Amino acid sequence: MRRLIAWLWLIPVPLAFGIDLLTSTGWPLITGAVLPVAAVLPILIRIQLGRTSARMLGIAVLGVFVALGLVAIAASMSLTVLWLSLVTLAMLGRFGSGPGPIALIAVLAVANIIVPSLLPDGLIFGLAFTTVIIVAISIGLMLRFTDRSFVERKATAAEAERRRIATELHDVIAHEVTGIVVLAQAAGRSDNAQLTSTALQKIEASGTRALEEIRRLVSETRTEAASRTPIAEGPQALRDRVEAYGQRAQISIDTGEIDDEAVWPVLDRVLVESLTNVRRHAGPDAPVTVSLTMSEERPTTLLMTVANGPGSGGIGAGSGTGLSSLRTRVSHLGGSIDAGVHEGGWMVRTRLPLTMKRDDGYYSRRGR
Known part of the structure; x- marks a missing residue:
C-alpha cells in the first residue's frame, strides 16, 4: 500500500498531457507540454525507483525551466508543465541534500510564480501557484522525514533483534558450555576411568542440548516466531x-x-x-x-x-x-x-x- 501511494503522482500526468494536446494552439505550448513528458518524467521515475542518483534532479529542473520559458512565450498555462514542476519540487524536498537542492527549490519556486503572473489575470494565478508550491514543498519535506523515520525504525528493529538473539544465545548456551568446560576439566584431572566416562557422557548430553537450542533459535528467527516459549x-x-x-x-x-x-x-x-x-x-x-x-x-x-x-x-x-x-x-x-x-x-x-x-x-x- 505504501508503495502504491508513492506512485499516485503519475495518474494526473496522462490526463494533463491529453488536455494540453487537445486545447493547445501554436508550437510553443505544444512543445512546452511534450518536453517535460519526454525529458523530465523519465528522470523522476528513475529517481523514485532508485535507479539513478538524486543529482539528476538538476537536469529535471533544467527541463522544467525550458518548458516554463515556452509557456511564457505562448502566454498560456500548461497543466503538464505545472504538475511536473510541482512533482519536481516535491522530489527535491524529499531526496535532495545540501545547499544545491535548496537553491534549485528556491529558483524553481520563483520561476513557477513569475511565469503564471505574466498570463492574463496573472496576480490571481501567481497567488494560487504560491499556495500550491508551498504545499508541494511541504509534501516533499514530509516524505523526507517519513523516509528517515522508516530507516531509523528499521535499524532499531534490526538492533533489537540482534540483541534478542544475543541474549537467547547467552542464556541458553552459556549454561551448557560452562558445564561442559567444568566437566572437561574434571575429566582431565582424574585418573578414574569410570569418572572420566561419566563426565564424557554428560559432556555429550550437554553438547547435544546446546546444538538443539541453537537449531531451535535459528528456526524461530527464519520463521519470524514470537518470543521464546516459556521454559x-x-x-x-x-x-x-x-x-x-x-x-x-x-x-x-x-x-x-x-x-x-x-x-x-x-x-x-x-x-x-x-x-x-x-x-x-x-x-x-x-x-x-x-x-x-x-x-x-x-x-x-x-x-x-x-x-x-x-x-x-x-x-x-x-x-x-x-x-x-x-x-x-x-x-x-x-x-x-x-x-x-x-x-x-x-x-x-x-x-x-x-x-x-x-x-x-x-x-x-x-x-x-
Whole structure:
C-alpha cells in the first residue's frame, strides 16, 4: 500500500498531457507540454525507483525551466508543465541534500510564480501557484522525514533483534558450555576411568542440548516466531534446576499458591544464570542456597535469593552480559535485581511483583 501511494503522482500526468494536446494552439505550448513528458518524467521515475542518483534532479529542473520559458512565450498555462514542476519540487524536498537542492527549490519556486503572473489575470494565478508550491514543498519535506523515520525504525528493529538473539544465545548456551568446560576439566584431572566416562557422557548430553537450542533459535528467527516459549510453569521447574546442579545446591520454597504464571519463566532464567555464574566464578564445589519467599515488606512481591559460599575457583571472569539481560527481563515485569558480595561469596536477590486482580476485572502489578 505504501508503495502504491508513492506512485499516485503519475495518474494526473496522462490526463494533463491529453488536455494540453487537445486545447493547445501554436508550437510553443505544444512543445512546452511534450518536453517535460519526454525529458523530465523519465528522470523522476528513475529517481523514485532508485535507479539513478538524486543529482539528476538538476537536469529535471533544467527541463522544467525550458518548458516554463515556452509557456511564457505562448502566454498560456500548461497543466503538464505545472504538475511536473510541482512533482519536481516535491522530489527535491524529499531526496535532495545540501545547499544545491535548496537553491534549485528556491529558483524553481520563483520561476513557477513569475511565469503564471505574466498570463492574463496573472496576480490571481501567481497567488494560487504560491499556495500550491508551498504545499508541494511541504509534501516533499514530509516524505523526507517519513523516509528517515522508516530507516531509523528499521535499524532499531534490526538492533533489537540482534540483541534478542544475543541474549537467547547467552542464556541458553552459556549454561551448557560452562558445564561442559567444568566437566572437561574434571575429566582431565582424574585418573578414574569410570569418572572420566561419566563426565564424557554428560559432556555429550550437554553438547547435544546446546546444538538443539541453537537449531531451535535459528528456526524461530527464519520463521519470524514470537518470543521464546516459556521454559518454566511453576516452582517445580526451579527445584529441577537446583537438583540438576548437584548436591552442593539446596532450595527452599515458601510462597503458597501463586496464580501469576508470568513470573516462573523469569525466575527460572535468573536461577539458570545465577547457577552458571557460581560454577564459572566460584567453582562447582561452592555451596549454593536458593530461597523463594514472599517479601516481608511487600506481601505481594516474590523474593528469590541465590547465595553461594567460597569455592575452589571457576573457569574465569564473565562479561556481565548475563546480569544485564536479566535486569531487562525482570524490569519488564516491574521487578528488580540486586547482586553483590555476601559472606565471602556472592548473592543475587530478585524481586518480582505479582499480578493482582482489581475490582473492575483488570489485572495490574503490585509491589513496585
